[in-house]
Amino acid sequence: MANPEKMLKLARMKTLATSLLVAVVVILIVARMQGWPWVAAFAEAAMIGALADWFAVVALFRHPLGLPIPHTAILPRNKARLADNLAVFIRDKFLDTASLVARMRAANLAARLGIWLQEPKNATLLADRLGLILAQSVDFMDDPRVRRLFLHALRRRAGAMDMGDSVGRILDALTEHSRHQALLDEALNKLAHWLNEPGVKQGFAGMIVDVAGKEYPKVVSMLGLVGISPTELGDKVATGIVAGVNGLLDEIASDPAHPRRAAFDEVIARYIQRFKHDPSFRDRVDQVKREFLAHPAVGTYLRELWDELRDWLGRDMAKPDSHIRRRLASAASALGASLATNPALRDSLNERIEHIVESLAPEVRDSLGGHIASTVRAWNDEDLVREIEVSVGRDLQFIRLNGTVVGGLIGLALYAITHLFA
Known part of the structure; x- marks a missing residue:
């Protein structure tokens, strides 16, 4: 569902651009009736520019006036190609292995982690989250079906x-x-x-x-x-x-x-x-x-x-002073202190992170690219058009406004040049 606020802003810009088109049409009619050639030249060119830009903007998203004019409704007609190109662009420009590793190296995640873990509240927060995961894991494993499956798998592997x-x-x-x-x-x-x-x-x-x-x-x-x-x-x-x-x-x-x-x-x-x-x-x-x-x-x-x-x-996790959480917090603080004072440990952790990124990046980028392409392909044409139009349509309406004004000025300039040379 598109953002209602963006949809409202788009509707206002459409109304403004259309109102300007109607205004230059009225000015053209009045200028013709009153015999104002300079005003008529401006209004006529402005009307043509407004109509041309209206056609161009509408042709991106749908058929103008519902007519199956060739090379219109460009986005829905080329949705598959758009999906593939978008996936390739994100994959190659944002997720290439060299760029990801360079970002990891520049971020120095080990040093940042050490600083973060040295704060007692952060160490406690991490211990609480790990304790929660542990408790939920225990609850999950307490299911008789899961326990039977686990024991069966253990025996089978053994x-x-x-x-x-x-x-x-x-x-x-x-x-x-x-x-x-x-x-x-x-x-x-x-x-x-x-x-x-x-x-x-x-x-x-x-x-x-x-x-x-x-x-x-x-x-x-x-x-x-x-x-x-x-x-x-x-x-x-x-x-x-x-x-x-x-x-x-x-x-x-x-x-x-x-x-x-x-x-x-x-x-x-x-x-x-x-x-x-x-x-x-x-x-x-x-x-x-x-x-x-x-x-x-x-x-x-x-x-x-x-x-x-x-x-x-x-029993331990239910206690306010849980022994497991205390030990986890203590271990987190100790790790933070070690990372802060031991450059070799920081370098080792950063190297491990970089190696993990290097090994996982190709698979992740291909999977993410495929996911983006398949997601865009699966979108309904109307939903795709609405989402893109709401995102960039307001700026496109400025093209209609500019086309009206610039077209009128060009028409006025051409009228002046023809009369000058005549």
Whole structure:
């Protein structure tokens, strides 16, 4: 629907231009009757100029007087070409990739974002908006149909995943540059610390005494006869076991070429090859994965986990002092401060934005150009004419006014020249 105010202004200009045409016609008639040749020359030329410009202006939008005169109703007749040309003009002049990237670079969006986020009210505003999106997302996911679809999609994607190949690739990455040996060193260190804890030795000792008492009761009773306490013997045996294991762990940890390390390498390499190239082994891994995903307990666990997460988010977002919103605001402020004080971070963010624009601009500009062309093509002819006429028609009426006045002056000048030379 065209703007009513613009339509009113257009109607007034049309009335003014038409009134001026009627006025020069009346002046022409009176001048002819009164014998005023100079006035008649002006009025006649002004009338011709007004009619010619009226025809030209009307021919842009419709057929003058409804007559199918060739090369009139230019806009509706050429709507398709107009739509394509308009789309190409906007696409090539406003949305070309180089211009967009240059505008992004000149705008320095990272610096502006840093300044904006340093204002506490802006950081809070961003946190509130993100919290609202999060809450709405939770409400959306709470729909039973969406939740079922989500869980089904999750299981389907997990089921389609090649676990053998994925695990093989992960192990391959972990073993590159002997990274797995560093993990082994950390594991040996943790195991040594655990074995040296008093409670571990006592646990071993108690376990030895219990097993010996159950399996070899006569031997344990004979120890009492010779003056040896089972508990004391258990402590000594446990201490010996721990010392022996610690000694082995120390040897492995201090010797990069230790045979146990080589054996560890062989085991890892063998499993990597089986994960990547052994069809039967990969089938067994995939079967375990399918059985795990199909187990009812997995679905129950995922649903319960989602319900707990949803309830916690709902309770927190309902609080005036929401923990999530506070953390979001704090993170936004920290990001603003970092952007303000760290030029490298600003440059990095600006580069990422430029890369995103470069990658998306061709697709966006083509899609937008196509959208503009299809939208204009789909417009009703009357709607198109009305919208364009309301937008520029008032200025076109000035052409009629100027044509009337200028035509009259030209007619008067021609009349004077002809009489001068006569």
